[in-house]
Amino acid sequence: MWAWLEPVDRVLWELRWPLLLYFGGLLVCYLTIDSIRYWIHEWRQDKIEARFRKADLAAVDQMDRQEFLHYLTYLFQCAGFKVRPTPPARNYGVDLVLAHPISEERIAVQAHQGADPLKARPVEEVAAARALYQCTRAMVITTGDFTPEAREQAEEAGVTLVDRTKLQELMALTLGSVPMPEREPESEPEAEPEPAVSNG
Structure with missing residues (x-):
């Protein structure tokens, strides 16, 4: 009944290494890009925080x-x-x-x-x-x-x-x-509150 699947099974078996390399390569590329984005974000955050630490009121006025x-x-x-x-x-x-x-x-x-x-x-x-x-x-x-x-x-x-x-x-x-604390993960925005509904 399943004899028609045998050719497909053979093809997949023969392609197992190319497929593994292909999808493994995609995974490595994704992880690499994700790591680069993370470090770019960290670098930007460090620059922003360094500027904030040095800011005086005149600098705050310009924000x-x-x-x-x-x-x-x-x-x-x-x-x-x-x-x-x-x-x-x-x-x-x-x-x-x-x-x-x-x-x-x-x-x-x-x-x-x-x-x-x-x-x-x-x-x-x-x-x-x-x-x-x-x-x-x-x-x-x-x-x-x-x-x-x-x-x-x-x-x-x-x-x-x-x-x-x-x-x-x-x-x-x-x-x-005050010594600078370890950076906290970015907070999710506070949920929008539901206004009170009057029963009157």
Whole structure:
């Protein structure tokens, strides 16, 4: 019944070594390319981190938004926090989610660049959104300053404010005197939270 398979079986047997070499070669090529991509990524990361370690506030002011968020991620990782980014859109005003290295307490962070003082709205946004990310604390970071109304709102809502002076202090304490930790694997973005649905 299976006699028709015998010629095919003979052909495959005769081609076993060429086929083995062919597919083995493909596997070696794949592993080589994957290794090259990995080392290129590591080399780029080393260059970025070296630049971040040397950055002062003037350099931070020149960063675009995405680079600024990467810098804050690196800064907090060096301070020992676990850092997860949020989706760039529909994040409800939360840019990063920090987890304390010991207590695992989660902190919702909103980040801003610019010299103009921040008003109360960012404080209100991150205070309202922290529960969506299972955070017990909230923080707003800016390279500038805050208006008196924003500071008053932060005090009422229990939101930590990091202005230009405090950011500079954080940079000096974290990158100036603390040894660099081993690099953590890149974090997956924080899942987009589902807004609460009212049953009313």
